[in-house]
Amino acid sequence: MxxxxxxxxxxxxxxxxxxxxxxxxxxxxxxxxxxxxxxxxxxxxxxxxxxxxxxxxxxxxxxxxxxxxxxxxxxxxxxxxxxxxxxxxxxxxxxxxxxxxxxxxxxxxxxxxxxxxxxxxxxxxxxxxxxxxxxxxxxxxxxxxxxxxPSESPTSASPQPTDTSVGPTPSASPSPxxxxxxxxxxxxxxxxxxxxxxxxxxxxxxxxxxxxNRYGYAITSATAQKYGIRNMGDLGEHCKELAFTVQSTFTSNPAGAASLDTYYGCTPGKTIENDDRSSRTWQLITAQAQVAYLYSTNSDIKRNNLTLLDDPQGTQLAQxxxxxxxxxxxxxxxxxxxxxxxxxxxxxxxxxxxxxxxxxxxxxxxxxxxxxxxxxxx
CATH class of the missing domain: 3.40.190.10 (Periplasmic binding protein-like II)
Incomplete structure (x- = not known):
């Protein structure tokens, strides 16, 4: 285009x-x-x-x-x-x-x-x-x-091409x-x-x-009031009761499910995978989920008066x-x-x-x- x-x-x-x-x-x-x-x-x-x-x-x-x-x-x-x-x-x-x-x-x-x-x-x-x-x-x-x-072919004087696919490939299991x-x-x-x-x-x-920009956990004011959630530290005791709407990489991303469990003792009662951020917001405001994993600059957060929970353990990477x-x-x-x-x-x-x-x-x-x-x- x-x-x-x-x-x-x-x-x-x-x-x-x-x-x-x-x-x-x-x-x-x-x-x-x-x-x-x-x-x-x-x-x-x-x-x-x-x-x-x-x-x-x-x-x-x-x-x-x-x-x-x-x-x-x-x-x-x-x-x-x-x-x-x-x-x-x-x-x-x-x-x-x-x-x-x-x-x-x-x-x-x-x-x-x-x-x-x-x-x-x-x-x-x-x-x-x-x-x-x-x-x-x-x-x-x-x-x-x-x-x-040094190159294995010292007689070659040609510079390496810009297409990196023909360059040397590292070992599949490098020694750390x-x-x-x-x-x-x-x-x-x-x-x-x-x-x-x-x-x-x-x-x-x-x-x-x-x-x-950072990923974060957004909730509605109704959910915050019902469960007394002020930041991510409050999620743990209620997590089994909550449905989370997240992108498909949430479980493999170390800043996602793993850190949520390790640092906040939270394993969601239900996880809904959805790679469309607007759709995740819709699931949140229509109570299909109680927590949505969203980027902090997402305009849907302010537009729908959502709360992005503070992350006192610093689990979410700066973007x-x-x-x-x-x-x-x-x-x-x-x-x-x-x-x-x-x-x-x-x-x-x-x-x-x-x-x-x-x-x-x-x-x-x-x-x-x-x-x-x-x-x-x-």
Whole structure:
């Protein structure tokens, strides 16, 4: 899907219209006043393809990157990347288990690939480390070892190709040199650092945003009053009486069912698997379930006056938006533009984008992105 962006007069008209909408909703998006510079660059002739990622939050970020790059004169295309990280990395032509090094000759976006995709740091870390079973330090050591090991074919002078699927493959059962990852209580900066260690060299991580998202357990005020639940610590004694609506990965995710049982003594009386977050909210407000596992920036929480329970044991990972690129293929000027967007994207902005693009009168992702960019320039 190729996006269509507006000229400056059109964006100003849009900003005026949306400002009225914003007054009705609550407060408008704002950004740091010192970062009000226009997005300018010397564009490459090649089209930069941006993937939407696999969540609504990453989709918002993708359209922000696209709008900012388009304003700077780049040719940009926003493309669906599928519903899983396997599909996400597949669309980029990246094998996350490969030890291949980045192609030093890559200077422009490759044809037929996604070149830039935002993702969520916490879930990405779990994916890269097999739900925390593999230490990021171990992954980093394996790649450093591969870089320092001479090629078995010293007569070959050809650089390694950018398609990492032909690179050397690590052992299916590597000998561990570091303990598994303990995810509980990790700070956002720790998570981002571990992601950097865990990513293959063929992927470059740009600056993360300050916008933080977390999974959490949402309940209605009626359920809170009936059972006297104020935070997750109160779930244990009532858990057998409650039905939880969760995504299908809840039981395998160490931040999900396992931590709920280990740190809060809670094993749900009933678990309903549902990968549609709006449907999970509907099940909650219609009393088909008493607890819903939702992202904290989900606009359904405020829209339906739900309570997201505090997590005193720190079991839920911080989820910062991080842009991932194919190493060497995004011009430095374009990277700087994406980094500038990340520097301005905070949690309230993410919540506002979610509100603007959902509900009874949603606007398009493109309109919301252009409105946000105009707002942070003011």
């Amino acid at each position: 190729t996006t269509a962006f507006f000229t400056t007069p059109r964006r100003k008209s849009l900003a005026t219209t949306l400002a009225l909408t914003c007054l009705a909703l609550t407060s408008c998006v704002s950004g740091p006043s010192e970062q009000s510079a226009e997005y300018t660059a010397t564009p490459t002739s090649a089209t930069i393809r941006i993937g939407t990622g696999i969540t609504p939050e990453t989709r918002h970020a993708a359209y922000l990157y696209a709008a900012a790059l388009e304003q700077a004169g780049y040719s940009v295309e926003v493309t669906e990347t599928g519903a899983t990280r396997e599909e996400l990395f597949g669309s980029m032509g990246i094998d996350t288990t490969s030890l291949a090094t980045a192609d030093p000759s890559a200077t422009e976006p490759a044809e037929g690939r996604i070149h830039l995709t935002p993702d969520l740091s916490g879930d990405l870390l779990l994916y890269l480390t097999d739900d925390g079973k593999i230490s990021p330090t171990e992954l980093e050591e394996s790649r450093e070892s591969a870089r320092s090991t 040199t570091a303990p598994p990852l303990n995810i509980r209580g990790l700070s956002g900066s720790d998570i981002i650092s571990y992601v950097q260690k865990s990513l293959p060299e063929t992927v470059e991580m740009l600056d993360s945003s300050a916008a933080t 910062n938006i991080i842009p991932l690129t194919r190493a060497g293929e995004i011009p430095k000027e374009a990277q700087n533009i994406v980094n500038r967007v990340s520097a301005q994207l905070d949690t309230p902005s993410l919540e506002r984008l979610e509100t603007l693009t959902t509900g009874e009168n949603p606007i398009s992702e493109t309109d919301a992105a252009n409105f946000w960019l105009e707002s942070v320039k003011e």
